Amino acid sequence: MLVSWRYRERPGSLIQSFDPRAWWVFYACFLFSTLVFWDFRYLLFFFAIALFFVLTSRITWRESRRAWTFIGFFILFYTTLTFLTGRGGMEVYEQETLITSIQAPFSIFGWTPTIEITVERIFFAISQFLRLFSISSMTILIPYSLNPAHYGVAFHGLGMPDKFAYAMDLTMRFIPTFGRDFQLTLDAQRARGYELEKLSGGLVAQVRKMAPLIIPVTIHALIGSEDIIDAMDLRSFGVGKRTWLEKLTYRLRDYFLIPLGVLILVGSITLSLFGFGKFWVPPGMQEKYAAWVDVPKNRQEAIDMAMRACAAAHSTPEEQPAVSVAKLTTWGEAAKSLPAAAQQPDSFALKDTYWLVVLQGKWEHPGPVSVEPEKMPIFNRCILLIDIYNGERTLISD
C-alpha cells in the first residue's frame, strides 16, 4: 500500500549526515526565521543557507527534476505575477516609486495594458523569490534525504508521545500513497466521462460533483487501513512501552547544528521584535526615482527647512532654537514624540517615511488680534514632519 518518497542513501551528502532529530529542529528554526523577514538583505542569508544545503545534498537533478520544475514554476509564476500587478506586496509597502511604465502599443476596448515598474515592486519580487525559494527548497530536501524508517523514532526523540510520533510517521508515509490513489481515482473517473475541469450547474450541484473524487479516495483509505491496524495490533502496538527498531545517536555535528538553528531563530525573532528586517528598498533607488517636490536631501536640509517653517508660522524665535531630534522615521514612530493632539494624516500613513525634526525654543504665536500680549500663547516645541515622497509638510507646535 505504501509508496515511498524518493529516499536513498547518498554517501557524502551533508544533510544526510545529520541526525534526523537535529535536522527537524534546524528546519523548524529555519522556517520560522525566514518567515519573519521581508528585507532581502536578511533573506539573502537564508537563501545562502538553503542553497548550501541543496548543493551539498548530493541529490541529483535527474531524481529531483519534477519537484524542482514544480516549485520553480510556481515561484516564478507568483513572483512575476506580483511584479507585474504589484498587488501582492501591498501588505508590506504602501508607497511606490515609479521607474517607468510600459504601455502596450495597442488598446482593447479603450483599455491599454500598462505595466508600471516601480522600485518597490522590483525589490518585493526579489524578496518574495528569495523567501519562497529558501523555504520550498529546504522543504523539498526532507523527503529526499530523511530515511522513512527514521520518521517515527525522530519524532519520538523530539519529545512526542509514542502514539503521536507514530501517527506523524504514518502521515508522512501516507501522503504520497494517497496522492497516487487520488490520481488513479481521477483517471478512473475520467475514463467514465467525469470532467473535473468542467464543473457546471449551481453551487450545490458543483459541490456534489466533487463527491466522485473525495469519497472513493477516503473510503478506500479507510478500508485499506484495516490491514495496517491488524498488523499493528498483532505486534501489540500501544500495549506497553514502545521500543524502536532503529536507534538514533547524536554525533558531534548534530551538537553544532541544533544550537545553530536555535541561535538563528532567537536572533531572527529578536531582530524582528525590534522592527528590523521589514521590507527594505535601497534609499538611493527611491531617491533617484522619487518625484521630488522640495524634499530635503539630507538631515541638514531638513533642519533648515524646519527652521524656516517654524519661523514663518510663529514669531521670530527669541533665541536660536536647538534641534532635539532630526531623523528619518515612520509616522508610527514619530507619533511617540508628537503631542497627543496630533492626528495621523490618514489610515495608511503609519508606515510612510518622514523626516521628523523637533526644535526646542521659544516662539510666540501671533494668534488672533484680540489676544492681549501677556496672554499670547508661547510654544516651546516646534515639530515639522516632511513626507519624503511628496514633500508634504505637517507643522505641530506645543
Added chain:
Amino acid sequence: MDKKLISVALSLVGVLVFFLLIIWIGGMMNESLQLDETALLRFVFVIIGLLIVFVVFYLTRENEIWQVGTREVVYMAIGAALYAVFSFLFNGTVFVLPSVSQVALRPAIVIPMFFGYTFGPVVGFFTGAVGNMFGDALTGFGLSPQWSIGNGLVGMVAGMVYLFKDKKRSLDTVLIVSGVLAALATLIYLLNRNLANMLYYDVENNIFGDAQISLIAGLSLGIGFLLVLAVRYFYRKNIEVTAAVTWAMLGNIIGIGFAAISDIWINGFSFPVAIVGEFIPAAGPNLIFAAVLLPMLVIAYQSVRRQSGR
C-alpha cells in the same frame, strides 16, 4: 505525566521571560526601538488555541473519547494525510477549480469534519492541525500556525458529539447555538456589505483579495445553515448523518472563527473585516461542503462498516 507537564510549562515561561528581557533591555538601550508583535502574536494564538484544547480535555478527561488506541493512531495518520493531499490538490495551484461567484471550491474541509465526527476529537484535531500543516508544507508557501489550530478545532469540535450520551438531544442545542452564531455573522455582513472578500483570488481578473464580497459569498453561511436544516429534514431517519452535519457546523464556526478572530490582533483587522472578509468566506463555503458532501461520506462509511462488520 505531571512532571512532563510542569517541565513544558516551565520552558514556556522561560521563553516568555527571555523575550520580555530582550524587549526590556532593548528599550533601555534605545527608546525608539519599536516592538513588532505580528510574528510573536501568531505563536501567542497557537498557544491560546492549544490551551483551549487542553482545558476542554482537562474538564472531560474522564471520558473515554480521549483514549487513543491503535485504530485512532492509524485514523489520525490517514485523516491528516488525506487532508494534506486534498488541500494541496484543491488549493488552486494544481487543479484550478472554478469558483461560483466568489465561493471557492475547496472540498478538503470535509475530511477533518468526517474524521472528527466518526473517530473522535483527538483524531479530528490531529487531522485538521497536522493535515493543514503538511498541506501548507507541500505547497511550500507561507505558514499560518493559527489557521492550523483553527482547522484542528474544526475536527475536534465535530468529535465532541461523543461527550453526550444521547446524540439526538445534543443536536437541538448545537443547532441553536450554531444558528445564532451564523445569524450574527450574517447580520454583521448585512451591516458591512461593502467590505472586501479577502480570501477571493482571481489572477486573470487581477483580483487579489480586494474585490467586494459578493452577495452569495456574504450569505454563504446562512445558505449553509439552511442546507444543514434541509439535511436534518431529509435524513431525519439517519441520526448519524444529521449528527455529523450538525456537529461539523459547530466545529466549522468555532474553528474558523478562532482563526479569523485571531487575525484581528495578528493582522490588525477590524472586527467587521475579520468576520466579513475572512470568517464568512471561509466558514460559509465550508458549511456548504459539509452539508452536501458529509452525508455522502457518512453513508458510504456506514455501508462499509456493515460489510466489514466492524
